[in-house]
Amino acid sequence: MSNPLVMLPLLVPLLTAVLLIFFSRKVVLQRWISAGASLITLILSILLAADVHANGIQIEEIGGWKAPFGIVFVADMYASLLLVTSNLVCFAAVLYSFHTVGRDREVFFYHSGVHFLIAGITGAFLTGDIFNLFVFFEVLLMASYLLIVLGGTKIQLRESIKYIVINVVASALFVITVAYLYAITGTLNMADLSQKLSENGQSGLLTVIAILLLVVFGIKGAIFPFYFWLPGSYEAPPAAVTALFGALLTKVGVYSITRVYTLIFIHDKGVTHEVLAWLAALTILFGVIGSLSYWDVKKIVIYNIVTAIGVILFGVAAATPAALEGSIYYLLHDIVIKGTLFLLAGSIAAVAGTSQIKQMGGLIKSHPALAWMFFIAALSLAGIPPFSGFIGKLKIVQGGFEAGHYGMALVVLLSSLFILQSMMRIFIRAFWGEEKPAPQKGVIKPVLFPAALLLAVSVLYGLGTEFAAPFITQAAEVLNDPTIYIDAVLKE
Amino acid sequence: MRRTNRKTNDVILQTTVQTVFFIIVIYSVHLFFSGHYTPGGGFIGGLMTSSAIVLLLLAFDVKTAASILPVNYLYVTAFGLLAAIGTGIGSLLYGMPFLKHWHGPVHIPFLGEIELATATLFDFGVYLVVVGVTMTIIQTIGETE
Numbered sequence: 225m226s227n228p229l230v231m232l233p234l235l236v237p238l239l240t241a242v243l244l245i246f247f248s249r250k251v252v253l254q255r256w257i258s259a260g261a262s263l264i265t266l267i268l269s270i271l272l273a274a275d276v277h278a279n280g281i282q283i284e285e286i287g288g289w290k291a292p293f294g295i296v297f298v299a300d301m302y303a304s305l306l307l308v309t310s311n312l313v314c315f316a317a318v319l320y321s322f323h324t325v326g327r328d329r330e331v332f333f334y335h336s337g338v339h340f341l342i343a344g345i346t347g348a349f350l351t352g353d354i355f356n357l358f359v360f361f362e363v364l365l366m367a368s369y370l371l372i373v374l375g376g377t378k379i380q381l382r383e384s385i386k387y388i389v390i391n392v393v394a395s396a397l398f399v400i401t402v403a404y405l406y407a408i409t410g411t412l413n414m415a416d417l418s419q420k421l422s423e424n425g426q427s428g429l430l431t432v433i434a435i436l437l438l439v440v441f442g443i444k445g446a447i448f449p450f451y452f453w454l455p456g457s458y459e460a461p462p463a464a465v466t467a468l469f470g471a472l473l474t475k476v477g478v479y480s481i482t483r484v485y486t487l488i489f490i491h492d493k494g495v496t497h498e499v500l501a502w503l504a505a506l507t508i509l510f511g512v513i514g515s516l517s518y519w520d521v522k523k524i525v526i527y528n529i530v531t532a533i534g535v536i537l538f539g540v541a542a543a544t545p546a547a548l549e550g551s552i553y554y555l556l557h558d559i560v561i562k563g564t565l566f567l568l569a570g571s572i573a574a575v576a577g578t579s580q581i582k583q584m585g586g587l588i589k590s591h592p593a594l595a596w597m598f599f600i601a602a603l604s605l606a607g608i609p610p611f612s613g614f615i616g617k618l619k620i621v622q623g624g625f626e627a628g629h630y631g632m633a634l635v636v637l638l639s640s641l642f643i644l645q646s647m648m649r650i651f652i653r654a655f656w657g658e659e660k661p662a663p664q665k666g667v668i669k670p671v672l673f674p675a676a677l678l679l680a681v682s683v684l685y686g687l688g689t690e691f692a693a694p695f696i697t698q699a700a701e702v703l704n705d706p707t708i709y710i711d712a713v714l715k716e
Numbered sequence: 717m718r719r720t721n722r723k724t725n726d727v728i729l730q731t732t733v734q735t736v737f738f739i740i741v742i743y744s745v746h747l748f749f750s751g752h753y754t755p756g757g758g759f760i761g762g763l764m765t766s767s768a769i770v771l772l773l774l775a776f777d778v779k780t781a782a783s784i785l786p787v788n789y790l791y792v793t794a795f796g797l798l799a800a801i802g803t804g805i806g807s808l809l810y811g812m813p814f815l816k817h818w819h820g821p822v823h824i825p826f827l828g829e830i831e832l833a834t835a836t837l838f839d840f841g842v843y844l845v846v847v848g849v850t851m852t853i854i855q856t857i858g859e860t861e
Contacts, residue, residue, distance in 0.1 A: 226813040231804075235814075239801060245794040288816045 230284040230299045233269045233307055234346045236261055241339035251330045255322050258335040262315040265342065269311050273304035277695060281702070281712035283352070291352075291713045292416040298352035298713055301699035302552060306349050306479060309556050312681060313471045313563035314342045316674035320567050321464035323670050324574070329374050329462070337374065341367035341468060348476045352713055354405070355412045357480065358398050361444065365391050368473060371465045372457060383460035390453040394443035401436040408433070415713035418488045418706050426491035434489035434496045438481060438503075445477020447537060448506040451530050455514065458526045463570020466522070470529050471563035478533055478555065482540045486548065486703040493543060501541035505632040507534030508639045515646040521569045521579045521654070524646050525562070528605065531643060532558045535636055538629075539620040547623020549700040553692075554616030557604075560682045561612065564601050567675040568594065572654055574671075581650055586659030593672060595655040597679055602647035604682055607640050612686035726775060733775035740768035748843055749836075758839035762846025769851060778858050789851040796844025803838045 240261035247253050276282055276299055284297040299307075318338060325334055344364025351357050369391075373384040406412055408429055409420050421430065439450070446454040454474070458466050481500070489496050511531030515524045536558065539551025571594055573579040576587060588595040600611070607613035617640060624633030685692060702708050744764030751757030772781045807816040819833030 228808050228814065231808065231814045235801070235805065239798075239805075242794050242797040242801065245790060248790075285813050286815050288813045 226284050226288070227275070227282040227299075228284065229268070229272050229275055230282050230297045230350060231286075233265055233272060233311070234297075234343055234350065236265045236268060237339040237343040237346065241336045241343060244336040244339065245333065248331055248333055248336075251327055254330060254335045255318075258318050258338065259315070259322075261339065262311065262318045262342070265346075266308070266311040266315050269304065269307040269346075272299055273301070273308050273695070275299075276301050276304045277698060281709065283713055292411055292413045295356050296352040296413065296415075296713055297350045298415075298709070299350055300702045300709060300712070301695060302482075302702060303349040303479075305552070305556055305695060305699055306475070306559070307346060309559040310345055310349070310472050310475075311342065313559055313678065314338065314468065316563055316567065316678045317464045317468045317471075319674040319677075320467065320570075320671050321462070324464055324570065325462050326375075332374060333370070334374060337367050337370040338468065340364075341371065341472075343367075345472055345476055349479060352414050353412055354414055354417070354484075355402055358395070358402060361398065361476070362395060364473065364476065365395070368469060371468070372461050374465075375462070377460075380460045383457045386453055387457040390443065394440055397436070397443075398440045401433060401440055404429075404433050404436070413713070414483070414487055415710045418490075419710050419714065421488060421491060422706075426489065430489070431492045431495050434484070434492070435499060437484055437489075438496070438500060441477045441480040441484075442503065443477075445474045445481060445533055446530055447477075447503050447533055448510050448530075451507065451510070451533075454530065455523060455526050458529075459520075459522050463566060463573070466526075466570070467563050467566035470526065470566050471559045474529055474533055475555065475559055478536050481537060482551070482555075482703065485540055486543070487706045487709055490706065497541045497543055500537060501629055501632055504534045504538035504541055505635050507531070507537065508635055509534075512639050512642040512646075516642055519580055519582050519653075521572055521581055521650055522566075523579075524650060525565045525569050528565070528643060528646065529562060531639055532562070535617065535620060535639065538632060538636055539616075539623060542620070542623040542627040542629055544623040544626045545700060545704050546619045546626060548703045549696055550616050550619025550621075550623055552616075552696050552699050552703075553689075554613070554620060556692075556696075557612040557616050557682065557685060560678055560685065561601060561605050564597075564675055564678040564682060565605065567671070567678065568598050568601060571671055571675065572598070572650075576654065581653040584654040584660060585657040586655070588655040589659060595651075597672070597675060598655070599651055600683065601679055602644070602651060604679075604686065605647060606644035608644075610686055612682045614686065615689050730775045733771050737768050737771060740771065741765060744768065748839065751839055752833065752835070758842030759846055762843040763850065765843070766847050766850035766854075769847075770854060773854065773858065778855065782855075789848045789855065791848075793845050793848030793852065796841045796846075796848055798841070799844060800838050800841030803834055803841070806834070 240257060244254055244257060282299045285291065286295045286297065341364050344360050344367055347360035347363060348357055351360060369384065369388055372387055373380055402412065409417055411417055411420060443450040458469055485496065485500065508531050511527050511534055514527030514530060518524050536551045536555050539547040539554065575591055576584040578584065604611035604613050607617045617636065621633045621636055624636060744761045747756040747764055748758060748761030769781065769785065772784060804815040808814055817833060817835045819831065821829045822832045823829055
């Protein structure tokens with residue numbers, strides 16, 4: 225059974241990216257096409273999620289070839305929800321970039337790059353084939369290389385070299401790992417892999433491959449000890465690009481880890497999931513240390529990405545139903561809130577003329593809207609109850625206790641405190657106190673709207689947990705029970 | 717590409733290239749069309765075509781080569797992508813899965829029955845993308861001062 229709706233969220237950005245090549249000189253037209261296409265993609269992904277909610281997992285057999293032999297696109301609820309949130313952040317980032325990225329970048333295929341990026345992300349979320357996952361990783365990485373270096377300032381050139389070198393190494397490792405996996409199992413389809421492993425057992429070699437894949441996706445998703453490339457690289461490009469990267473790129477790594485550790489490598493949890501749990505806890509620890517030790521708005525938010533990745537992956541490692549559900553809640557929340565925070569941080573840096581919080585002060589007098597939006601976003605990030613970060617972390621901690629990881633669950637809890645501290649430090653230093661330099665007025669009016677859009681979604685997500693719950697439960701079902709996924713893909 | 721004032725005499729090189737260029741292009745087209753049954757295909761065909769154009773660049777200069785083939789290679793790449801994605805979307809329009817390909821005998825005047833496959837269109841997209849990307853890279857680097 226094939227459902228073309230599964231392909232559309234991939235095809236629209238892909239076609240848009242190609243069409244935008246023809247209009248590279250006409251910036252206004254590019255913006256219209258770009259924003260329109262992101263909106264259409266967002267609507268399509270919502271339709272897809274609704275379809276999956278109503279009719280279960282939707283698949284599209286590309287070229288009409290059946291599952292283990294051809295490439296299958298699988299839209300389960302987990303992937304669909306990620307698609308919706310990613311496209312939402314993409315839409316907001318595109319709107320934000322109209323006023324911030326600048327004509328010089330836009331004529332050199334900025335919007336094409338964004339749409340290739342979102343096409344790669346969509347493909348990585350939807351694909352059911354591990355080599356195809358590699359290909360889509362490369363699609364999104366190539367687009368991100370373009371976006372990170374576009375503009376050619378000194379810092380961008382320096383950081384893009386690091387970023388590219390790290391990712392080329394990670395990609396080579398990915399290919400090698402896939403080669404090992406193929407040599408042992410003889411298949412690359414994820415559902416088929418999962419079935420083969422449950423029939424033949426997970427030998428020691430396969431556990432080694434599981435750890436290797438953790439390393440590969442860990443480099444992409446910036447877990448400890450592979451996060452060292454992230455703080456520098458994400459600081460270099462403009463705020464809109466950083467928002468896309470911070471909200472989406474690392475989450476693709478997290479998604480891949482979650483997928484392979486809930487679908488394929490589930491038979492030797494004593495090794496694989498234990499390693500993941502320790503790495504997740506250390507990731508939280510180092511993320512928190514990073515976010516407390518900087519006085520730079522962008523750096524603080526960037527280190528909060530690392531912390532959040534640790535929290536989500538701890539939920540995956542605990543692998544109880546509550547923890548998995550919590551990690552889905554937290555992942556969706558984190559995509560939206562990181563998008564918001566980077567857009568806000570970009571605005572703060574723009575109005576203050578610097579990103580060093582020690583040189584800011586009193587912005588709340590001239591920019592009250594920005595200040596209160598940042599305040600709500602900060603509370604939401606830390607997981608204060610009415611807001612969106614709460615339920616996810618609650619369930620992750622609950623799952624952690626159930627799984628017996630008491631110490632690590634406490635680390636998750638304590639991390640909230642330090643996240644709050646790091647965010648409040650920005651708030652107090654930048655918004656309270658005396659006005660230090662004359663802040664630039666009026667420059668942020670048009671760019672506040674996309675951040676407000678994301679923040680509104682985030683707040684609604686927090687308040688309307690009741691509404692989101694059935695979707696999340698459906699997504700968690702598949703992660704808890706891989707046979708649902710296998711049956712949908714392999715058996716008609 | 718060369719920026720010396722001294723006039724060099726490249727008669728032999730340029731005359732040879734004028735002949736060899738067409739042989740290489742024909743070989744690349746042959747490689748492109750033979751991809752379904754024998755080794756070859758869009759990728760190697762495209763590389764071969766661009767190598768022929770690179771030969772033109774070497775024997776003449778960027779401006780002359782651009783005047784011989786007045787093409788914006790960025791658009792060539794974009795058209796190639798459109799062709800490749802288009803074959804996939806075409807099958808969606810017929811209610812088939814994405815990228816479902818079709819092949820069968822087609823009657824063409826003067827040539828008779830020929831077995832044609834829509835996968836060739838996809839390959840043609842690959843061919844255009846490869847030519848476009850290679851030439852964009854080489855031209856961009858060649859023109860950078």
